[in-house]
Amino acid sequence: MENESVFSVGWEEWMALPALGIPAIRAKVDTGAQTSSLHAFSVHPYEKNGKNRVRFGLHPLPERPEIELYCEADLVGQREITSSNGETELRFIIRTLARIGDHEWPIEMSLTNRETMSYRMLLGRRALEGGLLVDVTRSCIQGTPDLSAYDSLPHVHAAERPLNIALLTGTPKSPTVDRLVDALEARSHAAHILDVNRCYMSIDGEQLDLFLNGKALPRFDAALPYLAAKDLTYGLALLRHLETMGVRSLNSSVALAAAWDRLHTSQRLARRGVPQPSTGVANAPDSNTHLIKLLGGAPLMLKILEGNEDRGSVVADTRKAADSVLNAMHGLRAHVLVQEYVTEAGGAALRCLMVGRKLVGCVSVQPPKSTNAGPSDSLAKRVMKKARPTIEERRIAAKAMAALNLQAAIVDLVRSENGPLVVNVDPAGAFEIFEGTSGLDVAGAIVSHLESRVGRGAGYSRKDR
Template structure:
């Protein structure tokens, strides 16, 4: 047996919570809750990214070990030993990576298996499960911290964020440099020492070649950028995606890829992807032939029904049909104009409110509730709705992250409705506005976007 490893006959008496260490991870002090209801121990992790190295699957992730000090972040890397469906205490099942690392408590240390899960909103960033305790610990459920305290100040001695991080050259694709979201992203990047250019997407043109793909702007070849942030308006989706693809061909990191933007902008395709991923959403119908419209409406459900133009944005092109006959008339009229329409069930219990979740990477970083004006059936800040801070449930958080991931988006605004049978995803936006959510929540979303780009580029191999 290796020196320092605990022997099974040296049982440790522990309370219902304890300070522990995961030394291989650089997590020298982390407060954990003892949980006999959990088989496998769980560790808080965000920005989880699997990768292959020499035929072995590994995973990179970030841990914020101290709930009260979110600026402390430890970058970790471990071998994946399994992927399992883990059921949490609220009954939700989630597929998680399982890693193996050394666990240390009361001067003893042994290898354990641990699942990775986002516990950002939990008081304890780690749970100690039965497989870790078995044969090694005896629990006194009436007492706390029997094994002594570890000082969180230890992280002050650790280089949590390296001082010499590379300064980046970033381009923001936007036709509105004075727009709140664009300006905030510029400020956030500059405040972190990066250089930023705002580029009008429609003024870019391409040199498409396999030898040296290039992008020109206002008569000049653009410099080499480390990353781009696409803010592509709905009216230029096709051309904007072409420009983003060209940057991708040049090896530039894109916050959202052209493919992901395209998936989110095609509402029908987006709903199909969400359905394939098993994400809750309102019952949705789509038909081409006028002779099939009545049957399609009946398959969606009883009136009232919500009708949506596939090309609509910011709440425009959305109609509430109070009766099935009204729905048929509206659809027939729009089909006469060659416009495509989705039909969705009306979630009456939402009472004109929805929730906008901002997802960055694998995490919901902010959420707000949007309430429609009296007499309106759908909330929209562009059309007079109001917004307030909201605390979302674990189920809503999971649905938002899963929705963004199913479309391939690293940065997204996910709109949810609260229904009697759980959250329903309405829409996923690849260029969410920042003004409303930053104002309501007081959170620096723009800064978190830039931090995500920094972390992604630190993990990525050189592409040039």
């Protein structure tokens, strides 16, 4: 005889969160996750009657993205949660009531953006303690609710409101920033250009604030970072401050930090099996000769570890030149990544603009027509032409983006005798070249993806990993 105290649920169930005013949400029961998680965007913590609270928005039904709810809950605190893809995120934790069928009990949940996931909620194993039995062979044991309950809720409204966007940059007058502002304003969003060199932060207990020119900045719905190497250290600190406040970013601070460290980038690409030129790094001058020999000798590309392709890179045409440059860099206490210099097949490399995991635009980078042009000519001096990458090149560029957890970046490829290789990933590249050569609205594509990141776009579904 079955134990009457045991309440059975399937591998997925419809449930209600009555204290949040959510009549029905389909949850995946995940015994591999310790903490339950709920889809949320525009997460704003606050204090009320001496208690820590949090307000957030969500789209409870993937099939009805026009439904937008705003909820409030008691805030337990913040906790680092590692997702199934290995990315660690600092999340707000709330405590509320959960109900499946006639069974109601208190649970804790983390808030995170699940806009691209099939399930807007995961029910972790902590929430299953106390008499819940999971039948992994069945689905929705406790029935399917009438979703028309959403039609009459007073706090439900269509998700067609402008967003407050923080555009973090150290170059507020650049053409790239101008195009991003144009794209944001074209969609009726409020673009706040935050010069990272003039912003400052405050931390008072658990209260975090951001200031510019002596004034407290408003709460932001999302952050759009466009940071050059010289602005990176403090710019990432500001971005982490916003993320701690619950603001979703186009490219996260963790992803940007990895992408701007060339060695870290190379290590992540290698871990995911992304093809790249042979690479080495040494810290001691007496290692230079052996390192150069390991990489097959000159020509070699030498890159300062932090920065993009056009800054801090040089091609050494001879072994003697490579050794000389390395010794000079060691003397300046600069760390240099040494990479096999790959001659481009056909004299052209590819620059692929990726948004999400999709290719938005691609140009070929032709060497200058000058007969004096050498391998060390920067990309800025080369001729850009619209190009069409192969299926394999698209796959490799998308794989590089996934390896670095980036949402928008330029992936540079070179066509070698052994196939396409990734030579650089730049999250702060000037995308105007793609608009000029192809006529594409690249800025609009970036803003559209940012909207989906914060739960504003129609979005798409994919299976949870």
